[in-house]
Amino acid sequence: MKRLSQYFLRGLLALLPLGLTVYVLYALVVWSEALAMQLVRPFIGDFYIPGLGLLLTAGAVVLTGFLISSQTTARLLSWVELPFTNIPVVKSVYTSLKSFADYFSPHHKEGSTQQVVVLRLPGQALEVVGLVTRQHMQGLPDGFLPGDRVAVYLPMGYMIGGYTLFVPRDWLTPIEMSVEEAMRSSLIAWMATKPNATKPNA
Numbered sequence: 001m002k003r004l005s006q007y008f009l010r011g012l013l014a015l016l017p018l019g020l021t022v023y024v025l026y027a028l029v030v031w032s033e034a035l036a037m038q039l040v041r042p043f044i045g046d047f048y049i050p051g052l053g054l055l056l057t058a059g060a061v062v063l064t065g066f067l068i069s070s071q072t073t074a075r076l077l078s079w080v081e082l083p084f085t086n087i088p089v090v091k092s093v094y095t096s097l098k099s100f101a102d103y104f105s106p107h108h109k110e111g112s113t114q115q116v117v118v119l120r121l122p123g124q125a126l127e128v129v130g131l132v133t134r135q136h137m138q139g140l141p142d143g144f145l146p147g148d149r150v151a152v153y154l155p156m157g158y159m160i161g162g163y164t165l166f167v168p169r170d171w172l173t174p175i176e177m178s179v180e181e182a183m184r185s186s187l188i189a190w191m192a193t194k195p196n197a198t199k200p201n202a
Helices: 002-044 052-067 071-080 080-085 088-103 179-187
Strands: 115-120 127-134 149-156 164-167 172-174
Touching: 002 052, 071 080, 080 088, 088 115, 115 149, 115 179, 127 179
Parallel strands: none
Antiparallel strands: 115 127, 115 172, 127 149, 149 164
């Protein structure tokens, strides 16, 4: 019975990510198809090709990316954003999500800003993986400690939040890992291991 429950748990853990991924994709397809039928049906009547909604959704995303690449459209988008950036509660949510998306966007400047580091406190063997989000203290209000300090974001497991610490630069050690990989590993509390990873000696 115990072995049967172990097999069940292993099977569940193997199928759960696949099932959730398929469900999200299915929900996206169904939603886009329903929206496309409502928008296109008045123009094409009963003629409809399955998958047209998903194609239109992808086209709309690509078109939006193309339009906001020009300064004129980007300026127009800033006007559209005005209600979202002036209403107190909505402003906090919108600007936070926009800043988070901009941090991972392709046009974000590469280099030292997007950097995965290991934070080690002096005299302690504790190690914490974080993301450098600010390379200097310029522009911050008075009250922070002086010196060569940076901001490090420490994501919590399962993406339930995180902490931003301002620490001396020499407390950090850069590691060869992309920001996306670090966030993905933090999401699952670093439980996954690479297939070719060697186990430490007992």
